[in-house]
Amino acid sequence: MIDLLTNTAAFIFALGVIIFVHEAGHLLMGKAFGMRVLAFSLGFGKRIFGFRRGETDYRVSLVPLGGFVSFGGEEPGEESEDPRDFHNKPRWQRILVFLAGPAMNVALAIVLIAFVFMVGVEVSTLPGVPAAVGTVFPDSPAASAGLEPGDKVVAVDGEAVDDWEAVEFAIRTSPEKDVTLTVRRGERELEVVVRPLKVPRYGWGDAGVLPKILPTISDVGAGSPAEAAGFLPGDLVRGVDGRGIASMADLIRYIEERAGQTIAIEILRDDLVRTLDVVPAETDGKGRIGVALSYFQRFPPGEAFVQSLRFNWQITRRTFDVLGKIVTGQMAAKSALSGPIEIARMSGAAARASFVTLLQLMGLISISIAILNLLPIPVLDGGQITVLAIETLRRKDLTHKLKERIQQVGFVLILMLMGLVLYFDVVKSIPAGFFAGS
16 A cells, blocks of 8 residues: 555656646747747646636646646637737747757756766666676576676677667567677677567566676675775775676675685775775675675766766667567567556656655656657647648648547547557556466
């Protein structure tokens, strides 16, 4: 019950902020061009509460799955002689009004992700993570294919890669399909064919491999050997006893095997390399120095903004790559599409993890909504822009009847899409083996 309440509250907060920013873009651009704005609504359906300022009704409506800005003379057949009405404004102004919503979502995504990068986040696919193998889990597809820690991936299916994000994307979008990795191992270059397993609930691919990313000390226990040696939260571990480490597991294993022995751990702190000597204490027959480790990365403000731009551009590219794989049948739609139930579940899980994690999810949802709204589907912003672009090329408006038909088709398509993602959400919510015989 508590999880349900958290999911609902996080969903309303996340979607409410994203919708508000989107509709505010339409509102502000329309006001800037002197358009008559009748209503600004968060949600659809019956008005719950709000206030009126001038000619505009600012309100919150019953169904929180969207929002709208209503302009005077916007609907086909509602034209008047009022020069402030939507249809009496130049087409380029109307196009900018429709573009303003998605543009605000893009801006929100950039700001949120930049903030997350400044605070720091534990994600292995952050910008700049090298395409090098750090951990290969036993009995995994990666292990069966012969991948080894230290392998550097230089190409995926013949296409050159320069970071782990491209490797991760290929694996996740190719469940039960061969992925050819070209890796450099020492002086040799060889091809390794990995066949990712399908994650039951979501249909993603999983090969059991993680990138080589240096662990960060996230906590130091009071009275521990690490505290006595001078370790601090935020220290980045670079090596131990003069050797590099392939993964967090490699470091932990090395320490566990050396209880009572002095070991030298090389760290990076404030851009300076330091070496700290520590003697692991024996606990249950294993060496422990009393630290918590995580994969953590933080950027200064300027670089955080640049990396956010890069990250959001990658998300945009990958979104269209996924759509292409869905259209060509290389990937199941269920694996890529999420509806309100799944978004609420993810929002709740993110909120329970931390507020920063929720902000990160909001950034991802915001850029996804911007992309969705720019698709040339009637009713959506992209569909409206397409109609206006056609009218501009024709130098003549489409007929009211044709516009009404286009709107009706778009409405039906949106209903079908909503029904499809709701079905996928329900399927994902059903435990594996639920329909199996007892």
